[in-house]
Amino acid sequence: MNRLLLALLSLLPLTAQSLDLDNGRPAPGWSVTITDFEGEAKLDADRVTVPKPANPRVPNSHVAARRGDDGALTLQFSNSWIAQARWQGGAPLNLEPYLREGTVEFDLNVVDLAHGGLKFALGCGKDCERKVPFLFAGRELIGKGRRHIAFALKCFWRDGDDFGAVPAPFALQATGSGEVRIAHLRFNRKGHATTACPDYRTQSVTPEPLQEAWAVDWWLPRHEAKLAEIKAHRDAGRNVDLVFVGDSITQGWEKEGQAAWARHFAKYNAVALGFGGDRTENLLWRLQNGELAGMSPKVVVTLIGTNNTGERLEDPALTVAGIRRNLDEIRQRQPQAKVLLLALLPRDEKPDGALRRHNARINALLPALADGRQVFFLDVGPALTNPDGTLSKGILPDWLHLSEQGYDIWARSLESTLTPWLAPQAHR
Known part of the structure; x- marks a missing residue:
């Protein structure tokens, strides 16, 4: 024994x-x-x-x-x-x-x-x-x-x-x-x-290109194309008054949102700097590598962070740190611009969905980033949801990305805030 x-x-x-x-x-x-x-x-x-x-x-x-x-x-x-x-x-x-x-x-x-x-x-x-x-x-x-x-x-x-x-x-x-x-x-x-x-504690604030196989062939070429788009406005003597920065939801202005863009924003020589899959650190890389250079917009609309949730279910405080770092970058590079910080749009069909609840925790922290002088906060989520909090396939077909109807709702939800800021007499 x-x-x-x-x-x-x-x-x-x-x-x-x-x-x-x-x-x-x-x-x-x-x-x-x-x-x-x-x-x-x-x-x-x-x-x-x-x-x-x-x-x-x-x-x-x-x-x-x-x-x-x-x-x-x-x-x-x-x-x-x-x-x-x-x-x-x-x-x-x-x-x-x-x-x-x-x-x-x-x-x-x-x-x-x-x-x-x-x-x-x-x-x-x-x-x-x-x-x-x-x-x-x-x-x-x-x-x-x-x-x-x-x-x-x-x-x-x-x-x-x-x-x-x-x-x-x-x-x-x-x-x-x-x-x-x-x-x-x-x-x-x-x-x-x-x-x-990566160090998860600093990943959201450490600038880097998007590291995804489905994006690697087009991500940097799209960055270069956006720099060329901005240069074309400048060479033609057109001032870009309005800029959107973000992920695939912002990129969608070029597809499902094209008609709404033409009706509401094209007159401002607006530029959509949206890249599918981007998280806060990827947007930060783009901002530090020329995407806000060569123009003097009156307004920058910012919507970023839902991919920090979807890809790695990141602690909300870390995602907010990444959003704050992007806001700092925008204010440093465009001190004359008003910055409209948007709450993350609703995702998941039902309000008790895990990703919806996670994004709600992020949104609860975002108003504190607005100073009421240069940075302002707006939540357009209620305009995109049903009265019971569920989502409609007619507006968000995959419970994340907007349809043509969804982009029209989003554009109209921004009008009362953006129009005074973009008026010809608005201070630059």
């Missing part, structure tokens, strides 16, 4: 220091599920292809996975909105002892990622997931064979997260087209990180 007890005790240090999640096959009790935007399939055998629904929204996408003889898992994806290899199904893991000095480590072979993107995600309790982007770093590894990757577990942790019972401890998330292999996935209680990650 004593000899058996000693033998068992001798195993404890190894168990405490390392936790294998997949070493040629998932750890006992765990499984790997392969998903795309519209379906999923468990990798029970050597290979699997995610089946398509009867009427797919993304008919050309293809997501498949296989196990190699060496135990490595290969994820192949093409034209995908999202492709995942997700480890799940086992008893929730207690990763709290690993947080202080621990790492998540694996071998990675990026076979192809020229037209794709990559992120790594770690669950943090019920309905909680944290992601680390790997687009640019992943593309640097194309064709370089197997590389050892180690992230500090703190890369995935946010203040208040509970890592005591993690039901989905790891996911490889991809988009676009590519092929990636992963092997020897494990958690080490004490490890040495080989790969840097």
Whole structure:
């Protein structure tokens, strides 16, 4: 009995220091599920292809996975909105002892990622997931064979997260087209990180281009095109009196909102500096790289932050810090302009939706950023919602982006505020 007890005790240090999640096959009790935007399939055998629904929204996408003889898992994806290899199904893991000095480590072979993107995600309790982007770093590894990757577990942790019972401890998330292999996935209680990650506490205020595979081919060219648009106004002797800055909702003035723009704002030589997917740090990069130069607007309308919610469910105070940093940039570069700070527009069909409630917490903090002299706050959300707080598909078809009707409502909601500021006699 004593000899058996000693033998068992001798195993404890190894168990405490390392936790294998997949070493040629998932750890006992765990499984790997392969998903795309519209379906999923468990990798029970050597290979699997995610089946398509009867009427797919993304008919050309293809997501498949296989196990190699060496135990490595290969994820192949093409034209995908999202492709995942997700480890799940086992008893929730207690990763709290690993947080202080621990790492998540694996071998990675990026076979192809020229037209794709990559992120790594770690669950943090019920309905909680944290992601680390790997687009640019992943593309640097194309064709370089197997590389050892180690992230500090703190890369995935946010203040208040509970890592005591993690039901989905790891996911490889991809988009676009590519092929990636992963092997020897494990958690080490004490490890040495080989790969840097953003600091979540300063991410919203640290300027950077948008790091998304679906945007990387057009994002910088659009930035250059916007600089050319501003220059064309200047060369023609037209002063830009009105500027909108923001994300895809602002970019939509060029599509669904085109008619409303022509009716309400074109007469002011208005410019819409909206980029789909942008978070506060991406707008900040654009403002610091010329998008407010070469013009002297009377008004700058600002709407940014809902992608800080949608992509990483960021603490509202951190998102507000990013919005404040953008306001500071606008005031510094355009001190003569009045700045209209808009509340984040409603999202999720119902008022009790998680993202709606999260954005409401951000909106509650925004009025404090308005000084009533140069920066003013306006919430147009009530004009876009039904009396019971729900959203209409006729106004926000995907519960986030505006329809043609939605843009008309938005434009009319701004008129009483903007018209006096944009009058010919208004002070510059």
